[in-house]
Amino acid sequence: MKPIKSFREYVQILKEYNEVVAINQEVDWNLEMSAIIRRAYELPAPAPLFKSIKDSTLGFEVLGAPVGMSPNKEHPFIRVALSLGLPINTPAPELVEAWSHLPDVTPISPRLVTDGECKENKLFDDEIDLTKLPTPYIHVGDGGRYINTYGILIVRTPDGSWVNWSISRVMLEGPRTMAGVVIASQHLGKIYKEWKAIGKEMPFALCLGVDPGIAMIAGYPLPDNVNEGEMIGGWYGEPIDVVKCETSDLEVPATSEIVIEGTASLEEMIPEGPMGEYAGYTWVGHEKPVPRFHVTAMTHRNNPIMPVCAAGIPPEENHTNWGVAIAASIQNELRKKGLPIKECFIPLESAVHWLVVTVDRRQQRDDNEELAHEIGKTVFATRGGSYVPKVIVVDDDIDPSDINQVVWALATRHHPDKRKAMKDQNVLPLVAYLDAKEKRGGQTTKIVYNCLLPLKKWTDKSPLEASFRGYPEELRNHIIENWEKYGY
Numbered sequence: 001m002k003p004i005k006s007f008r009e010y011v012q013i014l015k016e017y018n019e020v021v022a023i024n025q026e027v028d029w030n031l032e033m034s035a036i037i038r039r040a041y042e043l044p045a046p047a048p049l050f051k052s053i054k055d056s057t058l059g060f061e062v063l064g065a066p067v068g069m070s071p072n073k074e075h076p077f078i079r080v081a082l083s084l085g086l087p088i089n090t091p092a093p094e095l096v097e098a099w100s101h102l103p104d105v106t107p108i109s110p111r112l113v114t115d116g117e118c119k120e121n122k123l124f125d126d127e128i129d130l131t132k133l134p135t136p137y138i139h140v141g142d143g144g145r146y147i148n149t150y151g152i153l154i155v156r157t158p159d160g161s162w163v164n165w166s167i168s169r170v171m172l173e174g175p176r177t178m179a180g181v182v183i184a185s186q187h188l189g190k191i192y193k194e195w196k197a198i199g200k201e202m203p204f205a206l207c208l209g210v211d212p213g214i215a216m217i218a219g220y221p222l223p224d225n226v227n228e229g230e231m232i233g234g235w236y237g238e239p240i241d242v243v244k245c246e247t248s249d250l251e252v253p254a255t256s257e258i259v260i261e262g263t264a265s266l267e268e269m270i271p272e273g274p275m276g277e278y279a280g281y282t283w284v285g286h287e288k289p290v291p292r293f294h295v296t297a298m299t300h301r302n303n304p305i306m307p308v309c310a311a312g313i314p315p316e317e318n319h320t321n322w323g324v325a326i327a328a329s330i331q332n333e334l335r336k337k338g339l340p341i342k343e344c345f346i347p348l349e350s351a352v353h354w355l356v357v358t359v360d361r362r363q364q365r366d367d368n369e370e371l372a373h374e375i376g377k378t379v380f381a382t383r384g385g386s387y388v389p390k391v392i393v394v395d396d397d398i399d400p401s402d403i404n405q406v407v408w409a410l411a412t413r414h415h416p417d418k419r420k421a422m423k424d425q426n427v428l429p430l431v432a433y434l435d436a437k438e439k440r441g442g443q444t445t446k447i448v449y450n451c452l453l454p455l456k457k458w459t460d461k462s463p464l465e466a467s468f469r470g471y472p473e474e475l476r477n478h479i480i481e482n483w484e485k486y487g488y
Helices: 007-016 032-042 078-084 092-099 187-198 212-218 228-236 317-336 368-381 403-413 436-441 473-481
Strands: 020-023 047-050 061-064 121-124 146-148 152-156 163-166 170-174 177-180 202-208 241-244 251-253 258-272 288-300 305-308 341-345 354-359 390-395 419-426 443-450
Touching: 007 020, 007 078, 007 305, 032 047, 032 061, 032 305, 078 092, 078 212, 078 317, 092 317, 092 341, 146 202, 152 187, 152 212, 163 187, 163 212, 163 228, 177 258, 187 202, 187 258, 202 251, 212 228, 212 317, 317 341, 317 354, 317 368, 354 368, 368 390, 368 419, 368 443, 390 403, 436 443
Parallel strands: 020 047, 061 305, 354 390, 390 443
Antiparallel strands: 047 061, 121 288, 146 170, 152 163, 152 202, 170 177, 177 288, 202 258, 241 251, 258 288, 341 354, 419 443
């Protein structure tokens, strides 16, 4: 398949695959819209496309759950596959395998064009009223309405050498102000620090509704100083079109549905949060000071479509987009290290708290305990591994994307004496169980569960798996072919 080169095209293709339900009746931005999105995730159901949102500018639409799981039981990851430009029947481990090669593409710089769809409407200064956008109040207990949950923030270093595209939540404050989450250890925070060092406010562009591949790469844990715009060009095999902003020199994807431009204050700090997060909790009362984002311009397509992710209990985009990307980046690093791994996957049900790594039995070493420890140490040293607090190492007879198999392996193959705790590891402050000290310091104890069976398991005296796949292949195929004849 060819990559999908705009969010508008993505929505249309989702419709063709029955992955969208248009909701024409008016819905309230205050909880109702997000509650519908949450139910769509959890059933799962097609992505809701809201055509009429209370107290919002006429013609503005919202697509909820843009990369949620599909009700299509044969192809549950169809939205992820389409986002990456891959066949819709690509299984989860193969999605990770394909995406793991992103760091190895030859970068292709974006192509600057003079005009684009995002310039169809232009608003400046007092013409802008962000409160009229269909911005949802997502969870009971949230600190405010979140204008960005699945758009990309574009910033660059003062010298222009590093342009970063990332997904970072942004809370609405007023008609022309927003609260932007800037975490020091993240790329956005590192670039913000450079602007602060020279005493100049950081220009930003918030793009809502971008190519699905751009949203996917914005969740990929690429190294410092790597430009996502060049890497997605390498992934597509051709440059993406960008246009200049109206009030800064930043360049944005030309097909963006909505672009909000402005600067991040160095001095003005305002409260942000809490927000229901990817771990599945809303920590009521946990607000924090963040920079105020001042808005100077807004451009948008005619009848723009705004994406919304209602974060929370899996699965949603934090687990499909981010989880697949983290697993892919770690798989790339483990392979480069020469370790005998076969697949990596972050089970959606673990809310990005588990990484399952399978080991190729044909290359297995005599000392499985040391191998599992080496895998864990390598994982935690990567940027992607900084997000994951627990690693489960299993033999390759386990499908890492099948939570039932993972739980079975963890329960029956892991000896409590064979877990390896590693102290003082870098961690994302949003990990659910961290205490206040760990959140501030960005470090915690992480663990590796060694579920590798001794090599002697594979001798003639080894136990056999008591399951359907333990029967001869010819018999299994016969039963599958005659399943309906049996009365099922």
